[in-house]
Amino acid sequence: MFNIRLEGKLPVYEQLYNGIASLISKGELSSDDKLPAVREVAKQLGINPNTVQKSYALLEQAGLIYSIPAKGSYVASEGVKDIIKKEALKNLESALASAYNSGIERAETIIIIDRIWGAEAK
Amino acid sequence: MFNIRLEGKLPVYEQLYNGIASLISKGELSSDDKLPAVREVAKQLGINPNTVQKSYALLEQAGLIYSIPAKGSYVASEGVKDIIKKEALKNLESALASAYNSGIERAETIIIIDRIWGAEAK
Amino acid sequence: MFNIRLEGKLPVYEQLYNGIASLISKGELSSDDKLPAVREVAKQLGINPNTVQKSYALLEQAGLIYSIPAKGSYVASEGVKDIIKKEALKNLESALASAYNSGIERAETIIIIDRIWGAEAK
Amino acid sequence: MFNIRLEGKLPVYEQLYNGIASLISKGELSSDDKLPAVREVAKQLGINPNTVQKSYALLEQAGLIYSIPAKGSYVASEGVKDIIKKEALKNLESALASAYNSGIERAETIIIIDRIWGAEAK
DNA sequence: GTGGTCTAGACCACA
DNA sequence: GTGGTCTAGACCACA
DSSP, X not given: OOOOOOOXXXXXXXXXXHHHHHHHHTTSSOTTOBOOOHHHHHHHHTSOHHHHHHHHHHHHHTTSEEEETTTEEEXXXXXXXXXXXXXXXXXXXXXHHHHHHTTOOHHHHHHXXXXXXXXXXX | OOOOOOOSSSOHHHHHHHHHHHHHHTTSSOTTOEEOOHHHHHHHHTOOHHHHHHHHHHHHHTTSEXXXXXXXXXXXXXXXXXXXXXXXXXXXXXXXXXXXXXXOOHHHHHHXXXXXXXXXXX | OOOOOOOSSSOHHXXXXXXXXXXXXXXXXXXXXXXOOHHHHHHHHTOOHHHHHHHHHHHHHTTSEEEETTTEEEEOOSSHHHHHHHHXXXXXXXXXXXXXXXXXXXXXXXXXXXXXXXGGGO | OOOOOOOSSSOHHHHHHHHHHHHHHTXXXXXXXXXXXXHHHHHHHTSXXXXXXXXXXXXXXXXXXXXXXXXXXXXXXXXXXXXXXXXXXXXXXXXXXXXXXXXOOHHHHHHHHHHHHOGGGO
């Protein structure tokens, strides 16, 4: 159900968190859509239900989803995308400031940006 | 002794961590340099010694400084700057990826970059 | 709730860390189990909440538990027992090597082992 | 001068600490023997002088050596071997207790012991 | 109620 | 004087 690749060295629950947040901001998951059950996701991705549970808990804590006990978890309604965007912006500013402080050059960050957004943006 | 401004909503111990890491990567603190005592920093910045202690503990854990009880804390020796830079790069890539995923435009990130690095870099 | 004795000269937060890790590897605490609240443990053991907080933070850092603010702390999911065992084995090998280097006799270590594991194991 | 191999994943300063402590307990370094200068050791082992400095500081703190500024560092006189042995014993007991707690079998520890002390001890 | 942060202040071992 | 540990107690955001 979830088209999410787990890879890299970040904690699995964090990758899953980011993956779901990404699906929401891309519009592949809309307000009030039901998320697949914790056990479902666990089985499909081959990870432990507790790990999925943790990601869901963090998503709820961040206001991106809401859970109704014994019913399921749903994408939150009010301006979810904005919440995600704001959170991402905050992290970005913090990471950019740290990068600047540690002597990383402006040019280096632009290279990463072009790689991610695609250089076509020229 | 430390020229560090504490502001914003990040935890104080985290700001202090970043501030000291920044001084190291800027070369204002070099390998072998002694850091001011925990209580010294606390008094100067008007914060609690425990908070400073926490920052120092995190810096030691990250390999940026080492502490000898009853002696003091010192900037670590082996490639400290590189450690800081690598850590910052990893955070940056992660934050940029999240930003992209959440629909932030390339132009928006450039604006932040210009604000931090200074637009003169043109 | 926790059946843990605090004694000896190791820091309290370390004894508590070891005690909880031990409960997990003995199976008295299983994946997904909720740990008693920080304040709860503090009251029961007669120690300060901050000290418990420190132990919980170290356990989380070691990947043995995970904490969700305003929810609680839970035993981590993936192979917690293995993590504990591996860590213990590493420490053991290191300590035994140091013991050998410092001239401790084989017989002396066996005496300690018999005291801990119980000589009945014969 | 020092016949010490640095390898494995322990911090270098810790390996150096253990190596020197081992030389002392084996009698290859005796009371009041002069240790090679920090820079000497650093050059010979290809590591940073600060790292050596840290090991020396820890050895002094542990009472194994004493340093006379501008003269050098010397192996301590009173019962150095006993100090090392006591410290090793303390670590050993702690590690064995953790091993027991985490479900490691008595037999497993004996295997390691035989490997280190040599099975000839039969 | 819960984890997390922070202050104020004490004590310890060690140099 | 120094790093480190600990108590007592407050406040915060969040559920």
